[in-house]
Amino acid sequence: MPLDAADRPKTSFKQVGTRPLRPDGIDKVTGRARFGADANAPGMLIGKILRSPHAHARIRKIDASKALALPGVKAVVTKDDFAPRDDDLADVLVNVMARDKALYHGHAVAAVAATSVQVARKALALIAVDYEVLPHVTDVDEAMKPNAPVIRDGLITKGVDPALTKASNVAERYEFGHGDVKAGFAQAEVVVEREFKTEATHQGYIEPHACLANVGSDGTGELWVCTQGHYMVRDNCARLLGMDLSKLRVTASEIGGGFGGKTTVFIEPVALALSRKAGRPVKLVMTRDEVFLATGPTSSTSMMVKIGAKKDGTIAAAEALFKYQGGAFPGSPAQFGAMTAFACYDLKNVKVIAYDVLCNRPKQAAYRAPGAPMAAFAVESVMAELGAKLGLDPIDFRRRNAAKQGTKAVYGPTFGPIGFVETLDAVKNHPNYKKPLSKNQGRGIASGFWFNFGGQTCVSLNIGTDGTVNLALGTPDIGGSRASMAMMAAEELGIPYDQVRAVVTDTSSLGYNDVTDGSRVTFAAGAATIHAARDAVRKLCARAARTWGIPEDAVVWENGHAKPAGANAGNHKPLSLKEISGSAGSTGGPIAGHHEFNAENAGPSFATHVVDVEVDPETGRTTVLRYLIAQDAGKAVHPSYVEGQFQGGAAQGVGWALNEEYVYGKDGRLQNAGFLDYRIPVASDMPMIDTIILEVPNPGHPYGVRGVGETSIVPPLAAVANAVSDAVGVRLSSVPYSPPKVLKALNGRMKAAAE
């Protein structure tokens, strides 16, 4: 049943909006929760993967005979253990195990399963790979040059008319916009045009990828894995291994962070192939350096943004060019960058062009609002500079041009009810916005947007004979969603929260569920839960009707009880959920509710961030003093976890803004594959993060819910950049705003001032 958009979202709640404890809480504070690497099986082997030391190399030959001869080695797999393919999984397969070429430093080339990790490590050293090292390219601008080494033979740029004939590293060109940009700029009185670059960053989840595979000789298999989507894992792995989907049962472990990085397969098909070959369970756990080298960081980018405004602050035209490299495979989020870049603003004339580019780097994976933070860094940096030139308060400038209900977005659709203006007003009225600043301190403002996704969802709700409820979900819980789902089920059923137990079930228990991504779970699985509960309520009412001998439509559900709809229905004592379920065996059998759908109408979420920083003018080091977030949640089901999403995204964005970056050497090798030199924020780097939850209901959800997980990482890069600029008067053309770069800019300004 599709969502009935005509239904106004519910506005009065008993459970939604409260802050109960999460159902998985006790397990997670006692050490009892089982994550990816916490499972073992009898007779289990340990798998390890051999990875390319080269950024780009032809693999002439792999000789594993010495490794296989080592006592304790039970299986070796290479590309030959996977059938080549030319379908939608072709690139996934190449990324899982290199075929003719190693495409990046860290690309998997072979794997072993052995009786211990010590033996497995020894075996890797005994596998002889004959490489022919090829020229490589890791910078997006370099990769687009005509003389750049072409990474994938025969790659012809899509989206160009007339079609190109020469292969290049540009996978696709995108264009969005409306109006007449040339005419718009002709009317502009102040124009700012700047170029920017951003370095690749990693999601940096604390739990490395881990799985335990067990394939039997009958062709059935089981897989325990930390993932954002176990159905995706099942489908991809089964297809890559030539198994029926129904014969591979995948169980999602507790997941130690994902942020988009666990939305594809890396080690899982390898573990299954090793297990099948060895005939024993195989556990495969990535080391931290493997996570950095060979999973999916985000794109690095090169961008141009030009915005022109009239003196009254009205934007006359905006234009941008985005080049995103996504590793050695097509699929960077260049398109999302282009679509989100100007989404905060109501623009008459706008044009955005984007290129998806290949480099000798790991295949990028989604990272929280993929593609949007970089574009927002560029756009919101230019907005700050332009606003300053116009002499306008940054909030007022944004407000004057803010997207509202009815605004035609750059990527096509016209917005329904959205809460962007509300975020601007909220931060302007917050005490942080008025706090005085001292010397070398500055305040930065930036806004951000994310679409939010819906997607395929299947939920089952089973009522026990004691009146308690099991809610079966197929979307891994990466930040407390089981609590939110249980709250929504309890709200609908009219029973206490603690009588609903939400569980993420394995792939054999429910229909297909899309990956937990796109901030979709509270929206889509939440809506499915509500509809499953309503389905159950209909059945509960029917049982009451049968008990009372009245028509089903003469029964209503109120506060957890079936009641006669009115005096005409007769005088019957209301039956509680517990009473109806207790006698279900004699009224028609078990009672369950289901809902399967492809959720649409995910409402976008906007945010505005205000950050205060202090810059040490002698070292270029930036300290974050305070941080404020206002974001539209539609309806905050569990406000603590909504705040947590705001705060977590902001901290990741601060890391991206100040210190996080992939550092490649001239040899194309990653130089900082560890938490020591890939510097994510630590507790002492951050202040408390103030949050304002705004609630402009999303008409596409029965409770008005919008996804909240991703927008929070969109504004921080520019907010921090704008704050540094406000503090010490320098603006960099790239993130991170690392101390050496800021100090160099400060030196340049001093020198210029002296001349």
Next chain:
Amino acid sequence: MQFAAPDSLDKAVKLLKKLGTTRIVAGGTDLLVQMKSGFAAPDLIVDIKRIDEARQITEEAGGFRIGAAVSCFEMGEHAGLRKAWPGVVEAARLIGSTQIQGRATIAGNLCNASPAADSVPALIAAGAIATVVGPKGRRDVPVETIATAPGKTSLAKGELVASILLPARPARGGDAYLRFIPRTEMDIAVVGAGVALALDGSGTCVKARVALGAVAARALLVDDAAKALIGTKVDADALAKLAAAASAACKPIDDKRGTKEFRIQVAGVLARRAAETALQRARG
């Protein structure tokens, strides 16, 4: 690979003399990382934490002798040591995290011979002496002679640093250590600066030692920077000369943690700031 945990220095030396690669585990915070990455694969690991002498901080000649297995955290818990050499203790308490400091030792920091070791510039500035024990007995050497290049030391086969002696703090003396890192914690120093100085009754600097870390292949003792202070009241002019001398002494590299020009410039800034703190401490 074998593991041994002797209960005396003599036994440790005998074990270390054996053929093959031997490594000492004191805090293990460098060794275990090196073993994990395959960079180190010793035939024998000798745990020195069961040796009483290595586990103690003792007063000696008005100063303090710190056993090679005393953790940085324990140094911070020693009130007398904290009072005498606050810069050295601060340096020790900057290494890694609380967890790392619960294990890491300054002797290990010294013998790991990283140019960026936090405690080493502070120890050099303080004029610390390393007591080396080996097959030929004991010898005392200035700490700055231990590291010779990244990962290389002057220790002979079978030798180990048994303890480090911090001399008596001079009258009207003070020390300080500062390092630059991009985050607030958990990073390797991009630049480190240790300063120890002493004043006469009139407030004139009569003694100074300035040491820099992470700006050359090993920690530098910068005499010119010290000379900039000696004979002055450590005023702005002297501090500017100190900073210039510190910057001039740097022979850094560009790497993932910082550029040459950044290290050179910030070395001067940190040397000056450390001298200011040391001065305040010297004035009491």
Next chain:
Amino acid sequence: MAGIHVTTTINGDTVEYVCQPDETLLDVLRDRLGLTGAKEGCGTGDCGACSVTLDGRLVCSCLVLGAEAEGRAIATVEGLADGETLHPLQRKFLEHAALQCGVCTPGFLVAAKALLDRNLNPTESEVRYWLAGNLCRCTGYDKIVRAVLDTAAEMRESRNAA
């Protein structure tokens, strides 16, 4: 490599195991003893997810050899609660929603307990610096720091009441 026989105390219980010379205490806890509360986030002492105490001292168990534990006393997250009764830190982490994915939580709890064992009145800054070796990528630390400060306040109160 010959195995090394170790007798040690874990969460108050005497435990014996045989480990390899290069095996870390974290590997021993997780793979030999089934104590999987301590997590391996990096294996190099940079993330703190494997935090335990060794003779009362907070350490990363990935940087301790299993062989070193002979005769020592180890405490892990599994020993934090007293039967069914949670430690105040565990309770406050839940109340403050100080965890999202929860994989760093055991390390934070062990580290925070080590702080409160020494200092029941820490400042926000002291909490942040003490916990700087425990990485969390989900929360931005706000709710974790609040949970620790609130636990300290409650424990001070109950101590004063007693």
